[in-house]
Amino acid sequence: MKPLYVRVHARDNVGIIVNPEGLAAGVSFDGGPTLREAIPQSHKVALRPIAAGAPVIRYGEVIGLATRAMEAGDWVREDSLRLPAPPALDDLPLATATPPPLPPLEGYTFDGYRNTDGSVGARNILGITTTVQCVAPTVEYAVRRIKAELLPRYPNVDDATAITHSYGCGVAIDAPGAAIPIRTIRNISLHPNLGGWPLVVSLGCEKMQPGRLFPAPGAGAALPVLDGEPHVIRMQDHELRGFGNIAGSIMRHAEQRLEELNRRARTACPASGLVVGLQCGGSDAFSGVTCNPAVGFAADLLVRAGATVMFSEVTEVRDAVHLLTPRAATPEVARALIAEMRWYDEYLARGSADRSANPTPGNKRGGLSNIVEKALGSVAKAGTSALAAVAPSGERVTAKGLVFAATPASDFICGTQQLAAGMNVHVFTTGEGSPYGLALAPVIKVSSRTALAERWHDLIDVDAGRIATGEATIEEVGWEIFRLILDVASGRKQTWASRWELHNALAPFNPGPVT
Ligand code: CA
Numbered sequence: 001m002k003p004l005y006v007r008v009h010a011r012d013n014v015g016i017i018v019n020p021e022g023l024a025a026g027v028s029f030d031g032g033p034t035l036r037e038a039i040p041q042s043h044k045v046a047l048r049p050i051a052a053g054a055p056v057i058r059y060g061e062v063i064g065l066a067t068r069a070m071e072a073g074d075w076v077r078e079d080s081l082r083l084p085a086p087p088a089l090d091d092l093p094l095a096t097a098t099p100p101p102l103p104p105l106e107g108y109t110f111d112g113y114r115n116t117d118g119s120v121g122a123r124n125i126l127g128i129t130t131t132v133q134c135v136a137p138t139v140e141y142a143v144r145r146i147k148a149e150l151l152p153r154y155p156n157v158d159d160a161t162a163i164t165h166s167y168g169c170g171v172a173i174d175a176p177g178a179a180i181p182i183r184t185i186r187n188i189s190l191h192p193n194l195g196g197w198p199l200v201v202s203l204g205c206e207k208m209q210p211g212r213l214f215p216a217p218g219a220g221a222a223l224p225v226l227d228g229e230p231h232v233i234r235m236q237d238h239e240l241r242g243f244g245n246i247a248g249s250i251m252r253h254a255e256q257r258l259e260e261l262n263r264r265a266r267t268a269c270p271a272s273g274l275v276v277g278l279q280c281g282g283s284d285a286f287s288g289v290t291c292n293p294a295v296g297f298a299a300d301l302l303v304r305a306g307a308t309v310m311f312s313e314v315t316e317v318r319d320a321v322h323l324l325t326p327r328a329a330t331p332e333v334a335r336a337l338i339a340e341m342r343w344y345d346e347y348l349a350r351g352s353a354d355r356s357a358n359p360t361p362g363n364k365r366g367g368l369s370n371i372v373e374k375a376l377g378s379v380a381k382a383g384t385s386a387l388a389a390v391a392p393s394g395e396r397v398t399a400k401g402l403v404f405a406a407t408p409a410s411d412f413i414c415g416t417q418q419l420a421a422g423m424n425v426h427v428f429t430t431g432e433g434s435p436y437g438l439a440l441a442p443v444i445k446v447s448s449r450t451a452l453a454e455r456w457h458d459l460i461d462v463d464a465g466r467i468a469t470g471e472a473t474i475e476e477v478g479w480e481i482f483r484l485i486l487d488v489a490s491g492r493k494q495t496w497a498s499r500w501e502l503h504n505a506l507a508p509f510n511p512g513p514v515t
Contacts, residue, residue: 003027005045006289006468009060014044014076016285016367018468020451033072042285042367042431042449044076056081059288059376061323064369078369083356087322089342094334097326099386105304111266111490112273112424119192120273122424122489124264125440126151126160126257127194128250129185131213132168132206135235138243139164139201142250150255154262158491160254161439163188165416165506169206170515177512184394184508186213187420189230192275193440195264197230199257201250204236231257266491272306272400274489277423277441278381279312281411284366284431286448288377290477291429291464295446297478298427298485299383303401310397310421311382313409314344315358319375324404328387336390340406347511358409362432381429393509397421411436412507415443419506425489427481435459436504437497442488444495446481459496 003023005015017023022040039045044058050070055062064081074080113121126146128139139162146160167181185208189198202210210232231253233246240246278295280287299309311317317324318341328334348354358371368374388401394417397403407417411434415426419440426441428434431448433456447453450465462481466472487493 001469003029004469005029005047007047008058008289011057011060013046013048013050013057015047016289017041017043017045020449036071036073037075039075040367044285044367044369046070046072046074046076048072050076058373061372061376063373063376076369078364081369083370084372086319086355089321089338089345092322092325092334092338094325094331095328098329099327099384102300102304102385104306105271105301108271108305108486109268110271110274110486111492112269113192113195113264113266114269115192115196117196119196119275119422120269120424121192121195122274122442123158123193123440123491124156124195124261125158125193126254126261127163127189127191127198127440128161128254129163129189129198129200129213130165130168131200131202131208131210133164133166134169134203134206135201136162136164138235138246139250142247142254145247146251146254150251150258154258156262156264157258159439160258161503163506165508167508167510168208171207171510172513172515173207173212175512177510180394181508181510181512182208182213184417184420187394187396187422188416188440188506189213190396191419191440192422192424195261197257199253200230200232202232202234204234270306271302271486274302274305274307274485275310275397275422275424276302276307276485277310277312277405277415277418277421277426278429279411279414279418279426280316280378280381280429281434281436282360282362282366282430282432283368283374283377284363284448285368285373285377286366286465286468287429287431288373288380290467291431291446291448292377292380293474294464294467294477294481295381295427295429296383297474298481299381299402300385301478301482302485303383303385306400308397308400308403308422309383310391310403310405310418310423311379312405312407312414312418313378314340314406315348315355315371315409316375316378317341317404318344318355319372320379323379324382324387329389333387333390337387337404340390340392340404344406366431391421393417394420408509410507412504413509415504416506416508420508425485427485429464430460433459435497435502437495437500437502439503442495443497444481444484444488445497461495
């Protein structure tokens with residue numbers, strides 16, 4: 001393979017080394033420069049001399065200011081750049097360059113489970129909600145028995161799972177921050193892939209009582225609400241005598257629910273029933289030029305087909321917010337995006353941190369110098385369409401089109417919050433690699449590099465690394481991801497994470513106080 005780098009934008013004064021083994025000092029690219037030192041794959045090479053204090057430019061944007069003078073061919077590392085200030089939130093352009101609607105994409109369908117609330121499930125799963133962590137092992141015990149003893153008799157039900165979490169008691173339940181984990185657990189319990197009706201196991205004495213989790217309609221709860229009472233089993237009820245009796249009660253209720261779920265069947269549904277959640281984890285410097293733009297192309301296809309596409313991860317949007325507020329459908333949507341950024345700035349400041357806490361050692365090993373470079377690559381997942389809506393963390397998304405669903409960037413917390421938002425299929429891009437998966441929604445994993453897709457051939461579903469080497473285009477991989485989403489949503493194809501049953505724990509975002 002000849003020496004190769006990728007440059008994204010004509011203004012860029014750095015490129016990313018493509019060659020898998022990196023390149024040695026003295027190697028020259030066609031048309032220059034010559035490397036002055038060895039540079040690993042995915043790390044940055046200076047394409048022109050950069051003066052001390054001058055901007056280092058990637059994606060056509062300033063990713064940092066040079067801490068020292070660099071020559072063309074130098075390795076531009078983490079300590080070669082100083083983090084610039086984040087975009088000020090006070091004078092951002094609001095809906096000044098809203099993209100016109102993309103041409104509609106007709107005729108794409110998937111075989112899903114229609115729910116009475118209008119949502120569509122990509123899976124048919126029995127979910128058992130827990131109001132508090134205390135009951136989680138009991139419900140997990142019952143679920144093991146349900147899967148072994150009951151599930152084989154209900155062939156139309158895909159799985160049974162315990163919706164467990166670390167919330168529910170020992171918390172300031174009336175504090176403003178408590179609203180996020182409570183609505184997160186409620187909305188996950190009403191998830192489209194669970195048929196939208198919960199079975200709940202409560203301890204009895206916990207702070208998060210079932211009535212608080214599922215308030216009566218009209219009680220001021222954010223959508224969705226139940227138009228009836230959920231099935232609740234309280235372990236401390238006096239009629240229940242002993243563990244065997246408690247487990248038996250959960251199984252009896254589960255069997256009723258399995259009867260109902262087993263009557264459901266997949267039917268052809270327009271692609272507009274998809275709610276696809278996008279996120280990245282273990283990103284590298286290729287993520288922003290291969291997997292994320294390919295996912296962004298697929299996101300545009302989904303928007304054209306009338307679906308909902310969510311991107312999230314506040315700290316990975318913060319430094320690119322000036323590129324997104326102009327794309328908002330209305331000034332109100334832009335202001336809602338800014339409000340989410342501001343909330344998170346203040347949340348981090350309360351913990352004596354800022355957005356620079358985001359990049360991980362793996363991100364840096366993968367060539368990402370700082371959060372600005374990471375964010376500019378991350379937002380490529382959002383494609384090119386207008387930003388139609390913004391949803392606060394844990395709220396159910398009802399809008400169609402491209403939606404920002406606010407979540408932390410932490411993979412397992414983001415995935416949990418996107419489930420609450422109603423995500424029925426998840427697309428996860430990775431550079432360094434993650435085995436991440438969820439019980440409640442299939443997770444399609446897309447690698448930024450071919451080397452990862454080859455090494456983890458039974459964990460990565462799509463290799464977007466072919467884009468860097470010119471073997472495939474962003475459009476080709478984008479269409480491949482779009483078609484795979486329809487196949488996976490229909491149950492026609494299985495992702496590797498589903499195949500191995502890799503189910504990360506649910507981790508609702510809890511910014512509130514613990515007592
Ligand atoms: Ca993430």
